[in-house]
Every structure is written in C-alpha cells, then in structure tokens.
Amino acid sequence: MTSPFHRLCRTTLAAGFVLGMASAAFAVGDSNDDTNPPPKTQTTKTCTGGKVWDKQKKECVTPKKNSFNDDDLYKFAREFAYAGQYENAIAVLNLAHNQNDPRVLNYLGYANRKAGRMELGMSYYRKALQADENYILARSYMGMALVEQGDIQGARVQLVEIRDRGGENTWAYRALLQSLNGYRTY
Numbered sequence: 009m010t011s012p013f014h015r016l017c018r019t020t021l022a023a024g025f026v027l028g029m030a031s032a033a034f035a036v037g038d039s040n041d042d043t044n045p046p047p048k049t050q051t052t053k054t055c056t057g058g059k060v061w062d063k064q065k066k067e068c069v070t071p072k073k074n075s076f077n078d079d080d081l082y083k084f085a086r087e088f089a090y091a092g093q094y095e096n097a098i099a100v101l102n103l104a105h106n107q108n109d110p111r112v113l114n115y116l117g118y119a120n121r122k123a124g125r126m127e128l129g130m131s132y133y134r135k136a137l138q139a140d141e142n143y144i145l146a147r148s149y150m151g152m153a154l155v156e157q158g159d160i161q162g163a164r165v166q167l168v169e170i171r172d173r174g175g176e177n178t179w180a181y182r183a184l185l186q187s188l189n190g191y192r193t194y
Contacts, residue, residue, distance in 0.1 A: 044179045046086045058096040060084045071100055078104045078112070085115050094123040110140040118149050121156075129153060144170045148180035155187045163188055 050061035055068035060076070062069045069075070071084065081104050088097035097119040104112045113136035121129030130153055136146040151166030167188065170181045 052091040073103045082111050089119050094119040110136040110143045114146040142173050144175035144180045148184045151184040152187045
C-alpha cells in the first residue's frame with residue numbers, strides 16, 4: 009500500500025516532468041522565435057516566377073502591395089531567401105507597408121548580402137538594429153557577414169550580444185557560432 013506521502017511525491021514529480029516538457033516544447037516552438045529556418049510551403053514547392061501561394065484561392069499569385077499583410081509578405085520573403093531566391097525575396101519585401109519593420113530590414117540585408125551586395129546588406133542590418141537592438145537574428149546575420157569580410161572580432165562581438173540578450177539557445181546563436189568555427193572566445 010502506498011502512503012499519502014509517496015503518492016504526493018509521485019504526483020509532484022509527474023507534474024514537474026509534464027511542466028518541464030511543456031516548457032521545452034514551448035521554447036522550441038516559440039512563435040516569437042523566427043530564428044529557425046522557415047518551413048517550405050507551396051510558395052517554393054509549387055510557385056515559380058516570384059509568385060506566392062494564396063491559401064484562400066489555392067493557387068500561385070503575383071504578390072501585390074494590398075493583396076497580403078506585412079506578416080504574410082515577411083513569411084514569403086523568408087521562404088524565398090532561404091530557397092536562394094534573393095531577388096524574389098527583395099521584391100516581396102519591397103511590398104511591405106512598414107519598411108521600418110526590423111524583420112523587413114533584416115531580410116533585405118540578408119537577401120542583398122547573399123545576392124552579392126554586401127555593403128547594402130550591412131546597411132540594412134544596421135537599420136534593423138537601430139529599429140530593435142534586441143533583434144538577435146539581425147545580429148547573427150550581421151555577424152556572419154562580418155566573418156565573410158574577415159572581421160572575426162566584430163563577429164564575436166555580435167555573438168556576445170546575442171548571448172547577453174538571452175539568445176544563446178537559439179538557431180541565430182548556433183549559426184553564428186558555427187560561422188566562427190565553434191570558437192567562443194569571449
């Protein structure tokens with residue numbers, strides 16, 4: 009027979025385990041963490057020529073300024089950027105109503121950098137960080153650009169900034185750390 013004390017201990021341990029697992033799942037799937045690469049959707053699986061997937065129409069459409077909200081445009085642009093379709097990403101980002109959104113500025117930086125326009129990309133990263141100094145994804149991409157330019161110390165500064173802003177357990181931190189060949193000399 010189990011004593012009330014043992015039942016309480018088992019219940020407490022089980023509740024702690026469930027809460028711990030829920031917290032871990034939330035951290036991995038946190039909707040505010042846009043540092044993980046985006047999932048592929050019909051936009052890059054099916055659509056061509058810079059078209060995006062319209063869920064309501066269930067077809068590929070040419071994006072227009074008033075046909076999607078900024079969040080949708082941002083998601084399309086991220087997907088294009090990760091698929092190596094940098095010019096499509098830039099075209100979609102240019103449709104966003106809020107051109108000062110740090111997410112828009114960051115991906116304009118990323119797409120331009122990857123398209124070979126390093127200085128333009130860096131200027132967008134700086135603007136993104138002026139808009140939100142805690143935007144760790146912009147810090148990560150800027151750090152990777154600094155590594156590409158040979159400024160290892162500057163990249164390490166961004167790594168420390170990401171860590172100090174609570175981003176050590178994010179893709180943004182790990183990706184920049186990998187760009188630095190895993191060295192955490194800070």
